[in-house]
Amino acid sequence: MSLIIYAIPVFFALIFLELWFDHKRRNVTYSFNDAINSLNLGVMSQVTGIAYKTVQFSFYLLVFQYLAPLSLGVDSPWMWLFAFVAYDFCYYWYHRMSHEINVLWASHLVHHQSEEYNLTTALRQTSGSFFAFVFYLPLALIGIEPYVLLTVASLNLIYQFWVHTRHIDRMPRWYEALFVTPSNHRVHHAQNPIYINKNHGGVFIIWDRLFGTFQAELREEPVIFGVTKPLASWNPLWANIEMYWSLTRDAWCTRRWQDKLGIWFRPTGWRPVDARQRFPSKAKDPYQQVKFDTPLTGRQKAYAFFQHLTLVAIALYFLLTSASLSTVGIFTGSGIIIFCLFCLGYYQEQRRHYVWLEGFKNVLLAVTAVWVLPFASQVYALLWLLLASTLLLRGMQQRQAQCAGTTQPE
Template sequence: MQAEQIIILVTPIFFALIGLEYWVGKRRGRNTYRLNDALSSIGLGMLSQVVGATTKLFTLGIYVWVYEHAAWLPLSSDSVWVWVSGLLLYDFLYYWHHRFGHTTALFWAAHAVHHQSEDYNLSTALRQTSSGWIAGWIFYLPMALIGFPPLVFAVVALIDLLYQYWVHTQQIGRLGWFDRVFCSPSNHRVHHAVNEPYLDKNYGGILILWDRLFGSFQDELEAEPCVYGTREALRSWNPWVANTHVYRGLWRKMRSLPSWSDKLRVWWEPAHWQPGEAAPAHDAFDPYKVQRYDPRVPAARQLAAALLFLLLLVGTALFLWWSHQLGLPAKVLAILGLVLGLAGVARLCSAPGPASDAALTSAARHP
C-alpha cells in the first residue's frame, strides 16, 4: 500500500477529531476554529500531499540510490530492533531538520507554511509545505548510509508525521511528566508561538528529549499565553502566496545586496538576517498587539467556499488513491488544478473590496 493511500484511510479520523475538537471548544466557550483559516490550512495539506506524490520519485529515489550504492550495513526489515532504532534515528534527524527549518532561511522558506496559521488547532497540523522536497531529504541520508531499508524509512517517516497530529490543540492542557519526555500539546503550542521566550524552541517530533539534550526546550508559561503565527504575517488564504511568501522575500533581499558573498549568505543565515547587523531588534515586537487576518464575508460566499473546497477534497482523495498509476503530466495537471481551485476558495474567503482594518481581529481576544 502507498503512503498516500494510508493518508486517505486515516483522513476520516483526522476530520472526526477536528469535529470533536470544535464541539469541545464550543462547549467550553473556547472555540479555536475559523472557517477561512481551517479551509486554508487543510487545503495546504492537500496540496502538500499531491506535490509529495509527484516528487517522491525524486526524494525517495535519492534515498534508494544511496541505500543501494553506499549502505554501510544493509539492515533487515524483519528485525523489530531495526524498526525501533529506525524510528528513534528518524526522530533525531527530524529534530535537526526541523531546527534548521527555523534557523536557516532556505529551510524556513519551506517550513514557514506550517506556522502561518494565526489559529492553533488540529487543522494546523495538516498545514504542510509543498516545497520541502527541494532540500529536506538531505537530513535523512544518514539512515540510507547506515543501511535502513527504504521501506523502514518510509514507514517510520509516516509514523513520525502522524504522531504530531494530536499535539496541535489548545483543548488539552499540561500533561506532567509527559510534557518533558514527548512532544505534547503544551510544548508544541510553545513551538508555534511568536512570543519572545518561545521563539525557536521545542523542535522535537515524537521525543521532546532532543530539545532538552540540545538546549532548545521551553516550558509553556502561565504568565505568557501563546500567540500563534509568524512574525511576518502572511495575510492571505491563497496557497501559492503561502508557499512562495518567504522565498520571494529572500529573493528580493538577495537582489538588493551588492556583494556575492552576502547574496549567498541570505539563504544560509536566519530569515531575518541583514548584513552588518549583529542581532535583529526583536524587542519592539508585542505579540498581544498582533491583529489577526480575518476578512468578513457574507454567509453565501462562505457556503460557496465550503462547497468548492469539498469538491476539491474529493478530487484530491481520488487523485491520491490512484496517483501511483498516473504519469508525470497528469500529476502536474492535478497540482495546477488544485492550486487554481484553492485560489478560488481563497478568493471567496477574502473581502470583495480592498483590504481594510475591519478585516483584522485582535489575537489578544482569543485564548
C-alpha cells in the first residue's frame, strides 16, 4: 500500500493551515474552483492509478526477478539512502523528458494547468502517466527491491508536497543549493519564458545544477503560474485528455506519414506545418494572463465543497478496500468515481442542464451505497441524498435570484 494514502490527512491539515496563513496575511493564493479542481484531479489520479500502476509495477518486478544480477536487500540504511537518491536521479530525467517530449508532456501537463500555486496544486496529478515506469527500470537492474522502490517513490512524492506554496520565500543558502525548495519549484511552475523547462528535481536540485536546467527565482521577474495555452475548464476528464486530443487531431490531419508518427516524440510544442495552418495555436502571452473562473454563489460553493468531501471519502474507502475487490469491482468503482468527478466539474462550470446531471449522480451514489453498504448505513445514504438534493436546489434558487437581481441573503 502506498504511503501517499496515509499522508492524505496530513496534506489536508496543511492545506487548511495555508488557508489560515492566507487569511492572516491577507494574501490570495487560493481560488475556490481552482482548488477544488486540483483536489478532484488528485482523487482521480489515485483512483485510476490502481489499474495502470499495477501493470507498471509488474514490469519492474519481472525485470528485477529475471534480469537483476543481485539484490541489494532491505536491511542496510545505506541501501535505503542510495535507493532514495537513485530514485530521485531517475525522477529528474523522467520529469525533464516530460517537459521536452510531446507524448510525455501530454500526461504531465495536468500538473501545470493550474493558474494558482498552493498546496492543492501539489495534489493535482495526472491520471495517465503510462510511460513513467521505463525511467525506473534501471533501478531494478541494479538490484533495488520492489518494496524499496514503492517506499522511496512515496517518500519522494510526499517531500514534493510542501514546496508548492507561496508563503515560504528563500531557505538558507546551503539548503537552496542541495534541495528543491518552494522558491526554485515556483520557477518550475512558471510560464515566463525565462523560467520554462527549469528545475526538474523532485527532492534534490543538484541534478538541475549539474545538467544545466537550474534557474533561480528572480525578484525582478515575478512568477506567472500556469501554461501558455490555458485549460479554461474545471472538467477533470478534459484536463487529462486535452493534449492527447490535440496530438491525435494533428496526427490525423497532417499529410506526411513521418509527421503522423513523429509528432508524438518531437520536442514539446512541435506541430506539423499543415496542422498549424489548419488549427492555429491558442497560446497566449503570459504577461497578459486573465485567470479562468466561473462565478458561484455562496450556496453553490457550499454544495460543491460538500460533494468534494463526499467523493474524497468514497475514494478513500475505495482505495483502502481495493485489494479485496475483483477486477470488475475495481473498474466499476473507478468508473463511478470518475463519472462523479466529471459531474462536479460540470457543475462548477455551470453548464447547461447541470441540475439534472447532478440529480442523476446523487441518485446513483445513493443507490450504490444502499447496494454495497450494510443495512445500518443505508439510512445514512438516504439522508445524504436528501441533504445533497436540498443543497443543490437551494443553490439553484440563489443563482436564479441573483440573475433576477434579488439575491437572497446567505
